Amino acid sequence: MHGLKYFVCGLSIVIVAGCATSVKYEDATKVETTTTDFGSTDLQQIVNKMVDSLLTFPPIVQVTNERRPVMFVNTIKNKTLEHIDTESITDSIRTKIVRSGKFRFVDMTKVDAVEKQFEFQSESGVVNKATTATFGQHIGAEYMLYGNFSSIVKKAEDVQDIYYKFTLNLMHLETGIIEWADEKEIRKTSERSLFGR
Amino acid sequence: MSDHTRATSRHTGLNYYGFVVILMTLSFIGCSSTAGIEGSMSATTEQGGQTVYSKQVVINNDSLARDIQIVDMKSDFVGNLLRAQVSLVNKDNDTINFQFKFSWFEESGREIDPDTDAWTPVILYGKESKSLQGVAPNPNAKEFKIKIRELSNE
Structure with missing residues (x-):
């Protein structure tokens, strides 16, 4: 009986010892369900769906087979109740599109920095004139990527349901035509368990 | 040892076994395979x-x-x-x-x-x-x- 007591005590110590704080690296691509708030898995699902849909849409396939059009990303309007960094979503979408080799991008957020660099190259006298970038050679964007991100939240006593809808549009700047659009819907629920009270 | 004491000991022993089984079951819950x-x-x-x-x-x-x-x-x-x-x-x-x-x-x-x-x-x-x-x-x-x-x- 004493042996059994020691075994139980030992086992309990081993289990309780696991409660100490520990740090470990995790898989950044794993499914994350810590809370119902917007998370990495939602971001990754949105990016995958949007880029796959854009690159396989027949009229876009036709255009990108012949050339690599230039586009720019406008803002994604965050209409959800959460604080979400929508620029992070568009950054990932842009990176995936660029890496596909199908489109090229101009970055409107860096216009000021580029202007300053031009000024420095042409007016500071420090830069060799033969190597300065020629002003007025930027390529104008042909398409604009923009969208909305909204959510519907419903709560009952022990249940919370969140529905996210991410909409992305591609507008042809010259004609104003929306050449492509798609949506990604995500639904998550959380339920407070009996032991979690 | 009286009959009453023996009975109590047996009862306590069973509880220990039950506790060990429950503890071990709880320990292994959630250990699903990561292979697919x-x-x-x-x-x-x-x-x-x-x-x-x-x-x-x-x-x-x-x-x-x-x-x-x-x-x-x-x-x-x-x-x-x-x-x-x-x-x-x-x-x-x-x-x-x-x-x-x-x-x-x-x-x-x-x-x-x-x-x-x-x-x-x-x-x-x-x-x-x-x-x-x-x-x-x-x-x-x-x-x-x-x-x-x-x-x-x-």
């Missing part, structure tokens, strides 16, 4: 210009394979991007929550951007069949692999 099912398909262009496809399914988790079956794998080219479609069926009557991810390979076998595609959660209702689709990250992809795992915290 892998399906791969390659597209090889032969000298005559004909594209030949070869498929392979590897089962590393018999328990998962009893519930989910890869029924078919297809691939085609949209423009010059490889597009994959994997058809699954739930052989069970209950809903299954699982996760999958695609990996993409060049003709030489080199993986394109390893570890960039994320695990995607999927719900498959009882006896339901579903298609999972993926598009290669760039035109160099000629082969894909799909990995299917149980949805766990690991």
Whole structure:
């Protein structure tokens, strides 16, 4: 009986010892369900769906087979109740599109920095004139990527349901035509368990 | 030792055994396998210009394979991007929550951007069949692999 007591005590110590704080690296691509708030898995699902849909849409396939059009990303309007960094979503979408080799991008957020660099190259006298970038050679964007991100939240006593809808549009700047659009819907629920009270 | 004391001791002993069993059961709950099912398909262009496809399914988790079956794998080219479609069926009557991810390979076998595609959660209702689709990250992809795992915290 004493042996059994020691075994139980030992086992309990081993289990309780696991409660100490520990740090470990995790898989950044794993499914994350810590809370119902917007998370990495939602971001990754949105990016995958949007880029796959854009690159396989027949009229876009036709255009990108012949050339690599230039586009720019406008803002994604965050209409959800959460604080979400929508620029992070568009950054990932842009990176995936660029890496596909199908489109090229101009970055409107860096216009000021580029202007300053031009000024420095042409007016500071420090830069060799033969190597300065020629002003007025930027390529104008042909398409604009923009969208909305909204959510519907419903709560009952022990249940919370969140529905996210991410909409992305591609507008042809010259004609104003929306050449492509798609949506990604995500639904998550959380339920407070009996032991979690 | 009186009869009463012996009876109490036996009773206490049973409690210890019960406690040990419950403790060990609780310890092992949640230890689901992280192995899964892998399906791969390659597209090889032969000298005559004909594209030949070869498929392979590897089962590393018999328990998962009893519930989910890869029924078919297809691939085609949209423009010059490889597009994959994997058809699954739930052989069970209950809903299954699982996760999958695609990996993409060049003709030489080199993986394109390893570890960039994320695990995607999927719900498959009882006896339901579903298609999972993926598009290669760039035109160099000629082969894909799909990995299917149980949805766990690991």
